[in-house]
Amino acid sequence: MNPYSVLRGPEGFLPPAAALAGNILPETGQGHIEGQIVSEEEAIEEAARKFVSAKVPTIFPGPLVLWGWNEKAIRTAEAVERLSVAGGINIIPMPDYRPKYPKIDPEAEINPNHPNLTIWHNKIDVCMFVGVHCHYANLSLKIIRGGTACFTMAFCAHAGHEDANLTVRDILPEKIDRVTEIVKKLKLNSKKF
Amino acid sequence: MGREKIQINEEFWDIMPDDYKDLVNHSTYGKTDRGWKDVGSSTELIAEHSLCAGCPESIAFRHIMASMPSPEDTVMVGSTGCTSLVFPMVAVHNIHSLFGNQNAVATGLKRALNVRFPNKNKDVIVLAGDGATVDIGLDMTLQSWFRGERFTTICFDNELYANTGGQESGLMQKGFVAKMAPVGKKFEKVRLPEIARESGCAYVAVLTTSKPSLVERVVRQAVLIAREIGPTYLQIYTPCILEIGKQSMEGLQEMRDAEAAGERFKFREFITPEAQAFIDDMAAKKKAEKLASAAN
Ligand SMILES: Cc1ncc(C[n+]2csc(CCOP(=O)(O)OP(=O)(O)O)c2C)c(N)n1
Ligand code: SF4
Ligand SMILES: [Mg+2]
16 A cells, blocks of 8 residues: 655645554664655755755654753754754744643744744754654654644654654664754765855 | 753754753752742743633642652642643643642552652652542542552642632532522532542641641642642632632732631641651661761
8 A cells, every 4th residue: 555645744734644544653673754764864864855855844842852861862852953053953842732821932942842942933944853752753743744834854752653754763872863863964065056 | 759860961062942942951850858938949830821810729729749758759630720721831740630630640650659769758749629630530539549549639729610610519518609600509528538538648638738748748748648648638719710700909808808717718637647757767877867867
């Protein structure tokens, strides 16, 4: 069966959950790009390409990476910073998931209950989720696909996300460093043109 | 646990919103002598809320938050109603339960925490309106007391269903007419504190939130007794100024009037001998510690 293509939005008010359309999560060592299962390396390379070609690339670190609650979180934060510096990529935090009322400051943060506000306000065209708990990542990814044209990449510590446009699973700091490496290479190459 | 679990990774200090930095730098987490005097200087106790301006529920919330012995190891369970508008702003773990189910949810949570953290004190505090506690959730409230579940139940008693526009509640006074209860209440205010005492609560108190030092003593006591002895229940008058036609500044006077001698919220408490012995023992130990440190 051909998987449902998880393309950039805006797809409308209630985009279907990709899992309901029959899409499955990648196995260990795999990722997906727009719903098609690919090798992990391919997904990582595509993530780097998307960052380099974006106008406003942005990383959204969630609580699991923002807060220094264990050794892995501290090392992942360092890797995220290296990627941000190498690619000139903005960082906007998602410090927690409270449905803050009346509204958030979209320049300073992103909230899973209305992530579209931050994306619209900053005109973000490519984003990466890292360190966001699964349920809230799924919620945000669907809202973003529903209402914005932003390309979403979920770098997940567990099994990945069908509702992202691209996913890499079992994230370790080394996998983020691999994106950084490719970003650096692509930037270097592009200068020759 | 103190503040060590809420350290922001170095790389992200410059991009974190200020309220989180304040939380890390100035919160009262891990402070043993925290209390109502921290309201006004600690971010987590003064964050904005979306209740009506001057609503006594917001003041009660702050006093309770400031009085928890260990907020970082506390989970609050809320229910639908005006109280639930505050929970999204609160820097304490909390669960929103289906209206009326709060004491059942708290039961499961407390038991799970005991299994998961057998060597730690994890406090569970239910905070819900009178409609949730006494009417729709009465079964869950009572059954948790009958079973002797070790958590604190706090009822914000505004004597009606405020969030849905003023319907009659079991805790409403007899004869009271509300916007959506035009005939007037036909029976007496339910005597839940007395029912709590007879249902197995080790500590019960009725009060308003007009005196922060009293709220502090009562909340601390209720949480500590629930840890060691059995269920505890607090009923706090938090008048709905909107429904009784008062101005933002008039909530405090309303509470003072309601706690005068002979009035329905005159402070009263009930404590079992076992709970009293536990409190006395704790006080004696604290005194001995103080004397010892003064002697050194
Ligand atoms: C299961 C269920 N029944 C009914 C409601 C509607 N409802 C929402 S708030 C509310 C009243 C809340 O009254 P109370 O518990 O006294 O809290 P207050 O708003 O007065 O603080 C009701 C009946 C609901 N949300 N869920
Ligand atoms: S309706 Fe009443 S209880 Fe609810 S926030 Fe307003 S004043 Fe407070
Ligand atoms: Mg009420």
